[in-house]
Amino acid sequence: MKRLFALFLVLWPAFAAAQSWPVYENVYVNDYANVIEEGAEQRIMSQLKALREETGVEATVLTIYTRWGFESTGSLENFATGLFNHWGIGNAERNDGILILVVSEDREMRVELGSGYGTAFDREAKDIIDRVFLPEFRDGDFSTGIEAGTDAVIQRIARVQAAGEEPAGGGAGGGGGGWIFGGFAALFAGVFALAAFGGRIRDRFSRCPSCGKRGIRTRKNVLEKATRTSTGKGERDVTCPHCNYHDTVLYTIPRITRSSSSSGGSFGGGSSSGGGASGRW
Structure with a gap:
């Protein structure tokens, strides 16, 4: 067991270096899932640009169809933190960047x-997330x-x-070591279960758009792999075992890039230690 653990420690840097991430086209909005209406996208970009010009805070919105088109980092939280740090969002001294990540097909999002x-x-x-984002997402209105x-x-x-202030409802919360240990154990168990069975779990509870019954079957195929210079294409086949409903949806796989020490180009070189929140619908 000790030898296996030592081998893992030796190989882990190589595995980490092989991770691939989406490439941003601009520093405000990258709607690769094509879920934001054109007018809304322009308004969001204007707000984010004004925020950056007036306060120096770099916030960016990224939508992707699925994160499984990239090399797996395990949980959504790890993926968002890794992507945030690879892009280098935020000022390098203040570390005040924000990433709003929406993964439409996987039905999950995060504010990193x-x-x-x-x-x-x-x-x-x-x-x-709970009061503003998710209610609209559950109604199918991503934009x-x-x-x-x-x-x-x-x-x-x-x-x-x-402004150097705290959120209106904020405040430091107390806690004990016991629940922290239990929380970490549950987190790791959940990560492994999601990585292994996430797609099947989502299908089991997703409703058929035709008959409304749960238990649709989803299969994804990569038609053209994404490269560092071009986007890829994929298709999602959805079938219902109850009413024989069938639909095929095409989606775009963003261009990929390799992990590096880059500060993220037009971003300021900021980093995240995993703070923020996630939501699923």
Whole structure:
């Protein structure tokens, strides 16, 4: 066992270096899942640009169809933190960047915060996700949810942090060692279960758009692999064993890039230590 663990420690840097990430086309909005309406996208970009010019805070929105088109990092949280740090979002000294990540097909999202934010902002991010983003997503209206949610993140997190204040409902919370240990154990168990069975679990509880019964079957095929210079193409086949419903949806796989020490080009070289909040619908 010790030899296996030592071998893992030796090989882990190579595995980490092989991870691939989406490439950003601009520093404000990258809608690779094509879920944001054109007018809404322009309004979001204007807000994010104004935020950056007025406060220096770098916030960016990324939508992707699925994160399984990239080399797996395990959980959504690890993926968001790795992507945030690879892009280098936020000022390198203040670490006040924000990543709003929406993965439409996987039905999950995250607001990843730079390491300069306190834990009160994690709770604020969770409240925004639960009350603003997810209700619209459950109704199938990604565009409205992302626009309203981004506005809430700007007003309740980014501008509050830039003013040196705490969220209105924030405050330091207490805790004990026991629940922390139990939480980590549950987290690791959940990560492995999701990595192995995530797709089947989502299919089991997803409703057929035709008959409304749960238990659709989804199969994804990569038609053209994404490279560093071009996007790829994939298709998702959805079938229902109850009513024989069938549908095929094409989606775009973003260009990929390899992990490096790059500060993220047009971003300021900020980093995240995993703060923020996630949501699923």
